[in-house]
Amino acid sequence: MKFGVVVFPGSNCDQDAVDALTLMDQEVVKLWHKDHDLQGCDFIILPGGFSYGDYLRTGAVARFSPIMNEVIAHANRGGYLMGICNGFQILAEARLVPGVLLRNTSQKYVCKNIYLKPESKDALLTAGLEKSAYKIPVAHGDGRYFADADTLKQLNDHEQVLFRYCDEFGNVTDEANPNGSLDNIAGVCNAAKNVFGMMPHPERAADIALGNTDGRLILEQLLKAVLV
Amino acid sequence: MEATNHLPVDSPNTGSLPTVDVARKLGLLPDEYDRICDILGRKPNFTELSIFSVMWSEHCSYKNSIVWLKTLPRDSERMLAKAGEENAGLVDIGDGLACSFKIESHNHPSALEPYQGAATGVGGINRDIFTMGARPIAQLNSLRFGNIDLPKTKRLLRGVVKGIGDYGNAFGIPTVGGEIYFDDCYNTNPLVNAFSAGIVEVGKVAKATSHGVGNPVFIVGSATGKDGIHGATFASEDISEKSTEKLPAVQVGDPFMEKLLLEATLEIIASGHVIGIQDMGAAGIICSTSEMSAKEGFGMDVNLDLVPTRQANMQPFEILLSESQERMLVVVQKGKEDVIQQIFDKWDLHCAQIGTVTDTGRLHFYRWGQLVADVPAHDLVLGGGAPQYHREYREPAYISEFAKFDINTVADVTAGELKTVAEHLLSHPNICSRKWVYEQYDSMVGTANRSTNAPSDAAVVRVKGAGLPQTDKSIVITVDCNSRYVNANPNTGAQIAVAEAARNIVCTGGEPLAVTNNLNFGNPYVPEVYWHFVEAVKGMGAACSRFETPVTGGNVSFYNQSSDDGPVFPTPTIGMLGLMENPDNRMTLNFGQAGDAIYLIGSTKDDIASSEYLYSFRGVKASPAPAFDIEEEVAVQAAVKQVIKDKLVVSAHDLSDGGLFIALAESAMAGNVGFSIKTDAGLRTDAFLFGENQSRVVVSVSAGQQAAFEAALSASGVAFSQLGEVTSGDFVIDGTTLMTVADAKAAYDNALGTKMS
Numbered sequence: 001m002k003f004g005v006v007v008f009p010g011s012n013c014d015q016d017a018v019d020a021l022t023l024m025d026q027e028v029v030k031l032w033h034k035d036h037d038l039q040g041c042d043f044i045i046l047p048g049g050f051s052y053g054d055y056l057r058t059g060a061v062a063r064f065s066p067i068m069n070e071v072i073a074h075a076n077r078g079g080y081l082m083g084i085c086n087g088f089q090i091l092a093e094a095r096l097v098p099g100v101l102l103r104n105t106s107q108k109y110v111c112k113n114i115y116l117k118p119e120s121k122d123a124l125l126t127a128g129l130e131k132s133a134y135k136i137p138v139a140h141g142d143g144r145y146f147a148d149a150d151t152l153k154q155l156n157d158h159e160q161v162l163f164r165y166c167d168e169f170g171n172v173t174d175e176a177n178p179n180g181s182l183d184n185i186a187g188v189c190n191a192a193k194n195v196f197g198m199m200p201h202p203e204r205a206a207d208i209a210l211g212n213t214d215g216r217l218i219l220e221q222l223l224k225a226v227l228v
Numbered sequence: 229m230e231a232t233n234h235l236p237v238d239s240p241n242t243g244s245l246p247t248v249d250v251a252r253k254l255g256l257l258p259d260e261y262d263r264i265c266d267i268l269g270r271k272p273n274f275t276e277l278s279i280f281s282v283m284w285s286e287h288c289s290y291k292n293s294i295v296w297l298k299t300l301p302r303d304s305e306r307m308l309a310k311a312g313e314e315n316a317g318l319v320d321i322g323d324g325l326a327c328s329f330k331i332e333s334h335n336h337p338s339a340l341e342p343y344q345g346a347a348t349g350v351g352g353i354n355r356d357i358f359t360m361g362a363r364p365i366a367q368l369n370s371l372r373f374g375n376i377d378l379p380k381t382k383r384l385l386r387g388v389v390k391g392i393g394d395y396g397n398a399f400g401i402p403t404v405g406g407e408i409y410f411d412d413c414y415n416t417n418p419l420v421n422a423f424s425a426g427i428v429e430v431g432k433v434a435k436a437t438s439h440g441v442g443n444p445v446f447i448v449g450s451a452t453g454k455d456g457i458h459g460a461t462f463a464s465e466d467i468s469e470k471s472t473e474k475l476p477a478v479q480v481g482d483p484f485m486e487k488l489l490l491e492a493t494l495e496i497i498a499s500g501h502v503i504g505i506q507d508m509g510a511a512g513i514i515c516s517t518s519e520m521s522a523k524e525g526f527g528m529d530v531n532l533d534l535v536p537t538r539q540a541n542m543q544p545f546e547i548l549l550s551e552s553q554e555r556m557l558v559v560v561q562k563g564k565e566d567v568i569q570q571i572f573d574k575w576d577l578h579c580a581q582i583g584t585v586t587d588t589g590r591l592h593f594y595r596w597g598q599l600v601a602d603v604p605a606h607d608l609v610l611g612g613g614a615p616q617y618h619r620e621y622r623e624p625a626y627i628s629e630f631a632k633f634d635i636n637t638v639a640d641v642t643a644g645e646l647k648t649v650a651e652h653l654l655s656h657p658n659i660c661s662r663k664w665v666y667e668q669y670d671s672m673v674g675t676a677n678r679s680t681n682a683p684s685d686a687a688v689v690r691v692k693g694a695g696l697p698q699t700d701k702s703i704v705i706t707v708d709c710n711s712r713y714v715n716a717n718p719n720t721g722a723q724i725a726v727a728e729a730a731r732n733i734v735c736t737g738g739e740p741l742a743v744t745n746n747l748n749f750g751n752p753y754v755p756e757v758y759w760h761f762v763e764a765v766k767g768m769g770a771a772c773s774r775f776e777t778p779v780t781g782g783n784v785s786f787y788n789q790s791s792d793d794g795p796v797f798p799t800p801t802i803g804m805l806g807l808m809e810n811p812d813n814r815m816t817l818n819f820g821q822a823g824d825a826i827y828l829i830g831s832t833k834d835d836i837a838s839s840e841y842l843y844s845f846r847g848v849k850a851s852p853a854p855a856f857d858i859e860e861e862v863a864v865q866a867a868v869k870q871v872i873k874d875k876l877v878v879s880a881h882d883l884s885d886g887g888l889f890i891a892l893a894e895s896a897m898a899g900n901v902g903f904s905i906k907t908d909a910g911l912r913t914d915a916f917l918f919g920e921n922q923s924r925v926v927v928s929v930s931a932g933q934q935a936a937f938e939a940a941l942s943a944s945g946v947a948f949s950q951l952g953e954v955t956s957g958d959f960v961i962d963g964t965t966l967m968t969v970a971d972a973k974a975a976y977d978n979a980l981g982t983k984m985s
Binding site (some may be wrong): 009010012013015016019022025034048050052053055108109110111113137139141142201203204206207208209211212218 | 232390393394397398483484487488541574575576625666667668669670671672673674675677678680681682690692693694748811
């Protein structure tokens with residue numbers, strides 16, 4: 001399995017994603033947004049940051065980056081694709097996952113540890129996760145997930161909700177919701193379940209030196225699932 | 229000389245050369261105007277006069293501060309660049325790596341336009357770091373605002389925090405700590421000081437210099453607009469009603485551009501073809517061309533027509549003085565222009581050759597085919613011909629009044645009052661949780677912040693970044709200044725600021741290495757204000773010498789005063805860099821488990837002077853600085869270092885604002901436990917619990933380590949005492965439960981958020 005982390009102008013979590021995967025002994029390369037070559041990568045990651053400054057809507061410009069043609073084709077072929085934070089926003093703008101990400105209800109950027117309850121029973125990212133709550137950082141100003149009623153029903157009916165914000169005991173409450181996301185949704189996948197988007201940053205909680213490895217548990221589950 | 233052969237044309241076309249009155253309007257003294265005429269051997273035209281006015285402004289020339297700054301200790305074995313020599317200080321941290329760090333103010337812009345003022349402050353300080361070839365890895369900030377209940381203060385606070393957040397978050401360097409205080413003295417003049425630290429390999433450091441006749445000079449990054457013209461002059465005046473008329477003097481920031489500029493800059497420096505590079509901050513092109521040229525005695529011929537501009541027909545002085553953000557001046561090896569161009573093309577950034585290096589020692593600027601300014605680089609810059617003044621100073625009358633404070637005129641707290649005082653302090657804007665602020669900053673990007681899940685007195689950041697060699701080291705950084713202490717006694721107060729910064733680093737398991745300072749004062753032409761400055765520099769110098777933490781550079785911000793409110797408290801903010809060689813030496817401030825013993829290292833005195841308790845609860849504003857003895861401080865820090873190194877303590881937390889009670893409460897809240905302690909019958913209860921005499925640290929020790937801990941402290945000769953023990957959740961004083969940890973958190977956690985909602 002070869003991982004590729006796309007670097008858009010303004011990406012700033014690309015190195016963190018590379019570091020986390022490298023720590024887990026994975027082969028990983030950076031992919032430049034102006035290129036048209038996925039360099040044989042099997043798993044593409046769109047990292048966090050502020051692609052193109054996010055001066056329009058978050059992710060709205062990045063989806064038109066040259067490399068996105070290949071990324072979208074890769075996803076449509078069933079290739080693995082994951083967007084974290086700004087990457088999730090780009091996936092939503094590119095319609096590769098359902099729903100949109102709106103300004104946080106607080107109208108403020110928020111960076112802190114939150115807890116995630118794994119939801120989907122059959123998505124590769126979550127199916128084997130056993131803890132009731134994973135402590136993972138969020139860092140975003142536009143993380144409020146929203147979808148219309150039909151889309152929400154489809155997500156729930158087809159196990160496409162990956163994570164919901166919860167308290168440290170796994171209770172999904174309003175207080176535990178850092179941004180006003182619909183039904184506390186923190187991450188979703190597409191219907192084919194090869195494209196994953198999430199606002200929280202598992203790659204920021206992957207190194208024991210930082211005192212929290214819950215993110216590493218999530219990434220290990222992913223590796224276990226995709227390396228089969 | 230060449231200049232007399234063909235005088236530069238005047239512009240704008242006023243028809244005649246500007247008079248001394250124009251010079252005065254540009255912020256120059258009549259004496260300075262005469263001096264300019266002497267230097268040029270003729271009268272300056274408007275462009276040249278503008279050049280001198282910004283280069284000789286306080287902001288660029290340090291003319292009113294440099295004679296005192298030179299008295300600060302500036303050397304140690306670890307120093308790789310002397311103060312003021314490069315864009316930022318450079319300290320050897322071993323393993324072939326160096327840390328570049330600096331603090332800088334953006335007070336005046338933030339007073340008028342808090343969002344952009346603060347944002348561009350963050351941008352500017354980071355450029356100072358990465359122009360040296362260092363990749364920034366962490367940021368701090370030190371903020372001062374007026375009374376938090378004023379709508380204006382809330383507007384400023386909201387704007388500044390959002391400005392710092394939006395810029396730093398997008399730029400992608402974590403903001404890992406800082407400090408914030410509120411006092412009426414900052415009602416008109418808030419202080420916004422931004423700190424950044426970066427890492428570079430020794431031997432790969434870029435210099436702010438220029439040499440080699442014929443080498444091309446490039447301007448890179450953003451286009452040049454009309455923003456921030458005379459910004460440096462503006463920062464060298466008192467704030468007044470008319471200041472809002474200078475709104476164009478405030479620049480506008482673009483963190484996306486800065487991120488691209490960071491990556492492109494590090495790439496061109498790595499290419500090895502850069503002779504010199506300097507960011508454009510205050511005074512824009514004229515500052516970087518003159519400072520880089522003066523460094524080795526070279527000159528430059530620059531064609532201003534080639535500068536990419538945001539609007540047509542910009543006047544020469546506008547292009548030269550513009551403080552448009554996210555720009556750099558780069559001198560490149562001749563013949564390597566293409567390499568540089570390709571890198572900037574990759575990042576979609578402007579990169580334009582605007583001139584060449586000459587051996588004249590003079591700066592020739594051309595516009596529309598004509599010479600518009602001809603000035604000697606050396607005479608413009610600090611250390612060259614820029615003026616240096618010895619200003620008059622005089623001790624203000626209030627100082628001796630403050631010194632007369634008698635503790636016996638203040639009633640001690642009664643048992644019934646304790647809870648009220650405790651709640652007052654826990655929820656006080658100067659003490660309560662800063663969560664409302666720091667949650668708006670990305671503190672974790674870069675996966676290097678070791679403080680996210682382990683709170684401590686200073687921030688711990690791993691030395692880690694793209695392209696850097698692996699190391700186990702961390703930098704330990706903090707910003708500190710209790711300006712109330714400095715106001716009460718500038719010499720002692722400045723010593724305390726240094727001592728507290730060092731104490732914070734020591735309590736975190738680090739070794740203090742070096743200092744950057746941000747000297748925020750009022751108008752230097754007021755003798756009482758200048759006395760603040762002189763005394764604070766003396767105190768800072770003494771303390772930095774004693775702690776062996778030389779001053780690597782920093783920033784002076786005068787004129788933080790207004791016609792209504794007078795000067796702000798003298799606020800010499802200390803940014804201190806420490807090093808943690810071994811990650812296992814990391815210490816946190818949170819109490820561990822119930823039953824652990826709680827000790828105080830250091831001695832408590834019958835002293836409530838300048839405490840938050842005295843100032844805001846008792847309402848007594850006039851008292852001296854709290855008790856402080858530098859030798860006692862050094863001994864306490866040595867003892868704390870030893871017990872951390874020997875793994876004898878579970879937690880360590882220094883005493884500062886709010887005294888012992890707040891230190892205990894913070895350690896307890898961070899561990900979600902309580903404490904039970906006994907007061908000292910020989911001391912006033914308020915002094916014991918809330919006094920802020922210095923050189924004290926609260927530690928907790930597990931039962932099994934108590935004997936070894938006591939033996940180590942006894943051997944050190946430093947005073948220590950057992951206060952009590954950690955409990956499961958109650959805060960107990962002399963057997964009476966004051967509150968629970970949950971009560972304390974309720975008062976502490978959201979106090980600032982509640983004020984701001």
